[in-house]
Amino acid sequence: MKTKRLIAAVLILILCIGGYLAVKSLDLSETGEEEPAAEYVFQAEEITGFSFESGGETLTFTKEEDTWVYGDNSALSMKQTQLSAMESCLKEIEALKTLEEPEALSEYGLEEPSNRITIVTPEAATVLLLGNENPAAGGYYAMVEGESTVYLIPDTIPDKFSLSLDDLKETEAETSAEETSQEESQ
Template structure:
């Protein structure tokens, strides 16, 4: 009888241990599920703010940031609405944070400092059309994602796609809407008029003796990039300091044949001939670092362009269009 009792107790003890192990396994699995991916192809909705009226972010490592406001569907720099913005970039910021999704939700996180959220890398503020502001704090990287909290909450902690950070990593030069450049090459450049110090020199593709110069000018134009900005909307004083005031600047007026099937009506002035268009640039002084100041006619933007490239544009270089 004693032996039977011992066997029964032993059996019950074994069953109890198995049940404990099953419980611990299930608990561990559940905790893992709470902090695991929401499932292949699925996302966790962090917020749904609708349309935004303002958006700003700060890079805490540098103390720099940007602030934008939206009016009548158009985004502007909050403190300088004369800067022309390429709307696509700001739209991407709005689309990301107005309806932010996460790949994980950690409901019982450790200390925020463990996720880099006590001193976040980025702070983002998104304000909806009702004036409600939501603040996002972005911490350390979590493999391909980043940790994030909302409105300073201790929990939950989310992990969000790296796109939530990459949409913030643009400088103002990238966000500014640049002037367009029509397609001009030696095959469709008709004439180039260069005016400097009150004197105008005209080069024509019809003049065989000037064909090399026309190719050099076309090559200089083709190598030119309007990307590096010196001013987003130059004042009269700045234009003078850049050598771009009317008395100092060099004017380059290119008349070209419009490419078949394309339209460059926004890129230059209509010459009055339905078969040709003109594109006018102003060249200023040397900036001191191997570039010169350049402005497109009727634009407030001022660019920095390689002096060597501009020498070719002026027909004084020794390169030809490839």
């Protein structure tokens, strides 16, 4: 009798565990619920230029054909890979969090922004203001100049736009190595 009860209890336990695992493995996307669409602070298909503040000066870059040029100085050789990476991160700036009705802008460091990034497209220029870091959320506060919404954006953008002109210029050694590799490939 005790053996039958023990076997019955074990079978019930196995059925309960199996049921739990079956429910847990169900794909929640089959319920018809969709994940909310990502919200973007800025999106553009094509960026023709950008500028940002670094060390008290504004660095301006424009794209001439497929080459990034510093200001009006096309003779200055720039790190194209680095500038293209900066362009890529500006094409889609995703909002990690959106604050529709923010408190005082000073709470987010946006009353006196730490940086101003101007993004130029064929249609218009948009100015992104960068504020304080929020280390707990892994991002920085930002807003588009002229708008009232405050966003939390990934920290990759402020990091990429904290470089100096010297960081973005190719050194003579890099320029020579690039010229040598181009000559060898011809």
